[in-house]
Amino acid sequence: MSSGMRGHDNHTAAAWLFLAPSLTAIAVFFVIPVLSALVMSFTDFDIYAVGNLNVVRFMGFRNYIRIFETPLFWKALKNTFYFVLVGGPLSVAVSLGTALMVNSKLARFKPFYRTVYFLPVVTSLVAVAVVWRYLYHPAHGLLNLALSFFGVAPIDWLGNPDIAMPAIVVLAVWKNFGYNMLIFIAGLQNIPEDLYEAAHIDGAGGWRQFVDITIPMLAPTTVFVVMITVIGYFQLFAEPYIMTEGGPMNATMSVVLMMYEQGFRWWNMGFAAAIAFVLFAVILIFSILQLIIQRRLQQ
Amino acid sequence: MVRQLIPEFERMNPGIHVIVQQIPWTAAHEKLLTAVAGESTPDVCQIGNTWVPEFAVLNSLEPLDPFVGRSHDFHREDFFDGVLKMNVIDSTLYGIPWYVDTRVIYYRRDLLREAGYSEPPRTWEGVLKLSDVMRRNANAKGIQRYPFFLPTNEWVPAIVLGMQSGGHFLKDNNTHGNFSGPQFRTAFELLAKFYHKEYSPSGMQLITNLYDSFSDGLISMYITGPWNIGEFSRRIPPRLQNEWMTAPLPSMDSISPGISLPLGTSLIVFRQSRRKEAAWKLVEFLASREQSIAFYRITGNLPPRRSAWEDTSLARNKYIQAFFKQLQRVDPLPQIAEWEQVVIKLQLYVEYIATNTLSVDEALRKFDSEVDQMLEKRRWLAERDRKP
Numbered sequence: 027m028s029s030g031m032r033g034h035d036n037h038t039a040a041a042w043l044f045l046a047p048s049l050t051a052i053a054v055f056f057v058i059p060v061l062s063a064l065v066m067s068f069t070d071f072d073i074y075a076v077g078n079l080n081v082v083r084f085m086g087f088r089n090y091i092r093i094f095e096t097p098l099f100w101k102a103l104k105n106t107f108y109f110v111l112v113g114g115p116l117s118v119a120v121s122l123g124t125a126l127m128v129n130s131k132l133a134r135f136k137p138f139y140r141t142v143y144f145l146p147v148v149t150s151l152v153a154v155a156v157v158w159r160y161l162y163h164p165a166h167g168l169l170n171l172a173l174s175f176f177g178v179a180p181i182d183w184l185g186n187p188d189i190a191m192p193a194i195v196v197l198a199v200w201k202n203f204g205y206n207m208l209i210f211i212a213g214l215q216n217i218p219e220d221l222y223e224a225a226h227i228d229g230a231g232g233w234r235q236f237v238d239i240t241i242p243m244l245a246p247t248t249v250f251v252v253m254i255t256v257i258g259y260f261q262l263f264a265e266p267y268i269m270t271e272g273g274p275m276n277a278t279m280s281v282v283l284m285m286y287e288q289g290f291r292w293w294n295m296g297f298a299a300a301i302a303f304v305l306f307a308v309i310l311i312f313s314i315l316q317l318i319i320q321r322r323l324q325q
Numbered sequence: 326m327v328r329q330l331i332p333e334f335e336r337m338n339p340g341i342h343v344i345v346q347q348i349p350w351t352a353a354h355e356k357l358l359t360a361v362a363g364e365s366t367p368d369v370c371q372i373g374n375t376w377v378p379e380f381a382v383l384n385s386l387e388p389l390d391p392f393v394g395r396s397h398d399f400h401r402e403d404f405f406d407g408v409l410k411m412n413v414i415d416s417t418l419y420g421i422p423w424y425v426d427t428r429v430i431y432y433r434r435d436l437l438r439e440a441g442y443s444e445p446p447r448t449w450e451g452v453l454k455l456s457d458v459m460r461r462n463a464n465a466k467g468i469q470r471y472p473f474f475l476p477t478n479e480w481v482p483a484i485v486l487g488m489q490s491g492g493h494f495l496k497d498n499n500t501h502g503n504f505s506g507p508q509f510r511t512a513f514e515l516l517a518k519f520y521h522k523e524y525s526p527s528g529m530q531l532i533t534n535l536y537d538s539f540s541d542g543l544i545s546m547y548i549t550g551p552w553n554i555g556e557f558s559r560r561i562p563p564r565l566q567n568e569w570m571t572a573p574l575p576s577m578d579s580i581s582p583g584i585s586l587p588l589g590t591s592l593i594v595f596r597q598s599r600r601k602e603a604a605w606k607l608v609e610f611l612a613s614r615e616q617s618i619a620f621y622r623i624t625g626n627l628p629p630r631r632s633a634w635e636d637t638s639l640a641r642n643k644y645i646q647a648f649f650k651q652l653q654r655v656d657p658l659p660q661i662a663e664w665e666q667v668v669i670k671l672q673l674y675v676e677y678i679a680t681n682t683l684s685v686d687e688a689l690r691k692f693d694s695e696v697d698q699m700l701e702k703r704r705w706l707a708e709r710d711r712k713p
Contacts, residue, residue, distance in 0.1 A: 077383040
């Protein structure tokens with residue numbers, strides 16, 4: 027009995043030992059910065075404080091109250107929700123669609139298409155955004171050139187407040203769908219073939235098979251994909267940062283971009299940290315809601 | 326570009342080796358602030374002269390008065406006054422002007438001639454009249470023309486007009502916004518006139534390419550800086566090369582030219598540098614009359630020293646004469662760390678009045694309350710310093 031206990035202790039010690047390096051890394055690069063940011067969000071740490079630490083003030087919840095009093099925050103939140111609610115489903119749909127196509131028995135050159143669709147994912151977002159800015163150029167862009175063949179007048183994709191956000195959604199979907207596509211392909215390949223055979227024998231057509239086998243069997247994958255996509259999309263930053271700087275008239279200002287500007291452009295670190303935690307709360311609430319809805323659906 | 330000047334410096338100063346690191350201008354500000362926070366600053370650096378107050382608040386700049394006092398080459402009178410003032414905070418000199426970037430008018434001579442003018446009028450009153458004539462001529466011909474382009478995504482025109490109407494952007498020792506005060510209101514009302522009478526487009530959608538719009542005659546006058554001399558020479562088609570010119574800014578009073586901005590860059594020495602003597606030598610070298618002329622020849626950047634302008638390569642360029650006249654009348658901007666944040670926010674309000682989203686009164690009242698919020702820390706610091 028006692029030796030058994032000791033053996034258990036040894037195992038625990040060994041486990042801790044093996045975990046130590048990654049736990050240390052997580053503590054140093056994640057836990058400590060997050061906790062410092064939390065503390066910072068209750069202060070007015072700013073450019074004056076970088077020069078002289080004595081001028082930091084404890085603000086209580088005043089940063090948080092100020093966020094909700096700032097019209098720009100609501101605008102940024104609205105833009106971010108637009109991006110998540112339009113871009114998210116679109117991205118998942120496109121990923122699922124391409125996954126079905128690439129996985130289809132009729133498809134040829136599968137590895138080729140998989141690679142082509144995955145390529146944007148591994149390309150640097152900055153490079154992609156710069157290239158897309160050329161594509162979107164109102165006077166010399168390829169997109170307007172293509173549209174001109176159909177008689178469409180030039181569109182100022184990134185300069186028009188109503189169109190800039192959809193333009194960024196299109197870029198983001200194109201950039202990201204390949205990753206989710208791969209996950210969907212993995213999910214599709216996990217569906218036992220005999221289910222389809224049985225359905226086929228019972229006389230179910232392609233659409234019935236898709237609705238009654240593919241979709242239910244893909245449910246766990248879909249939950250994962252939707253969750254990851256939504257969390258990622260809430261953190262929209264690099265696309266507007268590089269392409270529009272949040273403009274025109276703040277039409278593409280996202281919460282993270284606002285946080286970045288407050289923090290690294292104006293050096294209002296306390297206020298920026300508070301924005302980060304508000305965004306964290308939003309994502310958390312959204313994720314919990316999503317889980318609840320999905321549980322309900324499964325029952 | 327500066328690399329070309331370095332071998333000469335290293336030849337003159339054996340024992341000093343200079344490593345030049347380039348960073349894109351748009352990223353420089355953030356990168357340098359981060360470097361200061363991370364204590365990994367270079368010895369010498371080029372910074373925008375509007376950044377000086379911020380870096381001074383960070384306590385990261387070496388005061389240069391002692392070095393200047395010992396220098397044989399450095400005479401304060403030789404520098405354009407307003408430009409040098411941008412580098413002085415609480416009577417301490419933190420930067421040496423390297424090149425200046427004041428703003429003047431670029432205009433189409435042929436289009437002004439059509440309206441009966443040989444050059445832009447000397448007062449804004451006159452510019453409004455000219456714009457009216459040009460606008461009516463264009464309307465009569467049924468074409469779309471905007472005489473004076475004032476971009477809604479630039480703060481410079483609004484601030485220039487504000488300075489000309491008396492400045493006073495801030496009050497109470499720079500702790501409150503004063504944009505709704507009578508001076509700036511005059512400026513903003515004049516600016517609004519240009520948009521509301523359609524002398525300037527009230528958005529950016531129409532002007533996708535400045536040079537094309539200028540060549541097409543869609544716009545005839547535009548306020549911008551010296552870098553556009555090169556751009557205009559390259560991008561305006563040959564048939565129009567004789568038809569563009571520069572002129573100093575119109576004025577709101579009887580003195581010509583009207584006040585403009587002493588923007589530009591400065592050379593600074595970071596306080597954390599462990600080689601300050603060598604660093605100063607490099608600053609002194611780059612800011613010398615000879616090197617600023619050499620730098621002008623390579624890049625077209627305008628020297629901040631009067632004596633450099635006597636050089637034939639500058640005297641011969643017809644486009645930069647307007648800049649020389651303009652530099653005689655430039656006034657420094659308020660030197661607060663929050664200034665950049667203030668003017669970036671101002672652009673949004675220029676957009677609001679241009680599109681008639683807000684009236685001038687509403688816009689300025691709202692803008693002032695936003696500025697007050699940005700300056701909250703300054704008020705607190707001032708309050709604290711006042712107490713014993």
